[in-house]
Amino acid sequence: xxxxxxxxxxxxxxxxxxxxxxxxxxxxxxxxxxxxxxxxxxxxxxxxxxxxxxxxxxxxxxxxxxxxxxxxxxxxxxxxxxxxxxxxxxxxxxxxxxxxxxxxxxxxxxxxxxxxxxxxxxxxxxxxxxxxxxxxxxxxxxxxxxxxxxxxxxxxxxxxxxxxxxxxxxxxxxxxxxxxxxxxxxxxxxxxxxxxxxxxxxxxxxxxxxxxxxxxxxxxxxxxxxxxxxxxxxxxxxxxxxxxxxxxxxxxxxxxxxxxxxxxxxxxxxxxxxxxxxxxxxxxxxxxxxxxxxxxx
Amino acid sequence: xxxxxxxxxxxxxxxxxxxxxxxxxxxxxxxxxxxxxxxxxxxxxxxxxxxxxxxxxxxxxxxxxxxxxxxxxxxxxxxxxxxxxxxxxxxxxxxxxxxxxxxxxxxxxxxxxxxxxxxxxxxxxxxxxxxxxxxxxxxxxxxxxxxxxxxxxxxxxxxxxxxxxxxxxxxxxxxxxxxxxxxxxxxxxxxxxxxxxxxxxxxxxxxxx
Numbered sequence: 001x002x003x004x005x006x007x008x009x010x011x012x013x014x015x016x017x018x019x020x021x022x023x024x025x026x027x028x029x030x031x032x033x034x035x036x037x038x039x040x041x042x043x044x045x046x047x048x049x050x051x052x053x054x055x056x057x058x059x060x061x062x063x064x065x066x067x068x069x070x071x072x073x074x075x076x077x078x079x080x081x082x083x084x085x086x087x088x089x090x091x092x093x094x095x096x097x098x099x100x101x102x103x104x105x106x107x108x109x110x111x112x113x114x115x116x117x118x119x120x121x122x123x124x125x126x127x128x129x130x131x132x133x134x135x136x137x138x139x140x141x142x143x144x145x146x147x148x149x150x151x152x153x154x155x156x157x158x159x160x161x162x163x164x165x166x167x168x169x170x171x172x173x174x175x176x177x178x179x180x181x182x183x184x185x186x187x188x189x190x191x192x193x194x195x196x197x198x199x200x201x202x203x204x205x206x207x208x209x210x211x212x213x214x215x216x217x218x219x220x221x222x223x224x225x226x227x228x229x230x231x232x233x234x235x236x237x238x239x240x241x242x243x244x245x246x247x248x249x250x251x252x253x254x255x256x257x258x259x260x261x262x263x264x265x266x267x268x269x270x271x272x273x274x275x276x277x278x279x280x281x282x283x284x285x286x287x288x289x290x291x292x293x294x295x296x297x
Numbered sequence: 298x299x300x301x302x303x304x305x306x307x308x309x310x311x312x313x314x315x316x317x318x319x320x321x322x323x324x325x326x327x328x329x330x331x332x333x334x335x336x337x338x339x340x341x342x343x344x345x346x347x348x349x350x351x352x353x354x355x356x357x358x359x360x361x362x363x364x365x366x367x368x369x370x371x372x373x374x375x376x377x378x379x380x381x382x383x384x385x386x387x388x389x390x391x392x393x394x395x396x397x398x399x400x401x402x403x404x405x406x407x408x409x410x411x412x413x414x415x416x417x418x419x420x421x422x423x424x425x426x427x428x429x430x431x432x433x434x435x436x437x438x439x440x441x442x443x444x445x446x447x448x449x450x451x452x453x454x455x456x457x458x459x460x461x462x463x464x465x466x467x468x469x470x471x472x473x474x475x476x477x478x479x480x481x482x483x484x485x486x487x488x489x490x491x492x493x494x495x496x497x498x499x500x501x502x503x504x505x506x
Contacts, residue, residue, distance in 0.1 A: 021325045030370050033332045038430040040340045041486040041499035043453050047430045073329045158426035190453050214340045229340040229454035
């Protein structure tokens with residue numbers, strides 16, 4: 001009977017992926033949701049969770065994707081960035097993944113997004129209340145390179161035994177004359193837990209402090225979730241005589257001329273030619289659009 | 298002459314589906330919506346989150362019932378205060394969530410209570426300094442969350458301070474909440490419900506009167 005075949009396929013959902021909404025099964029989502037509620041209640045503490053295997057390798061944002069899959073709803077608008085850019089492989093793949101499995105609307109515009117999954121940048125456009133920023137985290141434990149044993153780092157967090165982290169920063173000063181850590185720069189959340197902000201440039205650290213958006217962090221390989229609620233104190237570790245500073249550039253963005261955003265250096269030829277461009281593509285485009293509108297008027 | 302099946306009495310009462318309180322019509326979407334409001338409630342303490350109206354077992358607020366439906370399953374032991382523990386509620390939660398109902402509040406991951414509990418909040422799991430996440434989340438049914446704002450909240454999730462008014466809490470509560478805040482990183486997290494309205498009060502929130 002050849003007519004049976006089309007009948008059987010008509011009751012598949014419109015997106016036709018065959019997966020549950022946003023890929024994860026409901027039991028997994030409930031487990032992650034309970035972890036997220038605890039993460040928000042103890043800001044900066046890494047909550048262990050039962051990380052699932054995702055259809056892409058560790059290191060590609062499996063932790064962030066599990067958090068996104070858990071919080072996202074059908075009325076959300078998703079933006080995904082990879083080092084600030086909306087149009088790189090990782091960002092495009094993850095955006096497409098949720099467009100297919102959850103049927104959510106996607107955008108490249110920071111103000112229009114309700115959930116933003118990010119790899120290693122915080123958007124230049126200030127976030128607002130109600131938005132959720134989901135970070136992809138490779139190594140959630142800021143003390144891991146100093147103390148490899150989980151039992152010990154757990155005790156160090158319990159006792160707020162963070163002197164060794166200051167020693168690490170001091171070693172930079174002793175060797176280079178300044179704190180040479182430029183990304184994954186450790187922060188103290190709400191005056192208690194020292195937290196790894198994921199490998200964002202330290203340029204972005206000040207944006208975490210008092211941010212009106214909810215910040216969630218997911219580490220898939222290490223199976224940890226942590227969070228910073230809105231309007232929370234986030235201090236970058238430093239010394240009185242070596243205060244925390246962000247990096248700056250002598251150049252401006254080649255496209256939009258921005259002198260205040262995080263710039264990427266791009267080599268353009270074989271003769272040492274190079275330009276600097278905004279790492280946040282949406283921010284750069286917004287500025288170019290605004291300029292174009294001004295000229296049109 | 299007795300037949301074998303007459304001599305045996307079941308240990309737990311048989312689950313009766315007649316009169317069973319309904320669950321979510323669309324569990325996937327509704328769980329997500331309830332969770333997001335709970336997440337906002339705990340990340341912005343003192344804000345009011347309104348859940349959709351829904352049926353709930355007698356004596357249970359629709360908000361409290363929906364939180365249970367969205368967050369509980371076979372992995373989450375639940376403790377129910379004796380005053381709220383009805384056959385209808387236990388049947389509904391056993392059917393929809395499959396959660397274990399425990400007798401010891403110290404072993405519960407979630408607890409459904411009214412404000413007039415016996416004893417202190419330390420009856421519930423507090424977590425440890427190594428694992429502060431292993432603490433009970435309390436769902437507390439109060440009279441109203443929209444009363445005259447006489448409490449001032451501050452802490453993470455609050456830009457400066459936020460005023461809230463909760464009725465139905467006895468005079469022990471400000472002291473108990475202050476103790477709970479002092480125990481950080483240990484302590485319980487609270488979701489207050491009144492009808493369909495929800496308010497979060499995590500352990501990081503400081504309460505002043």
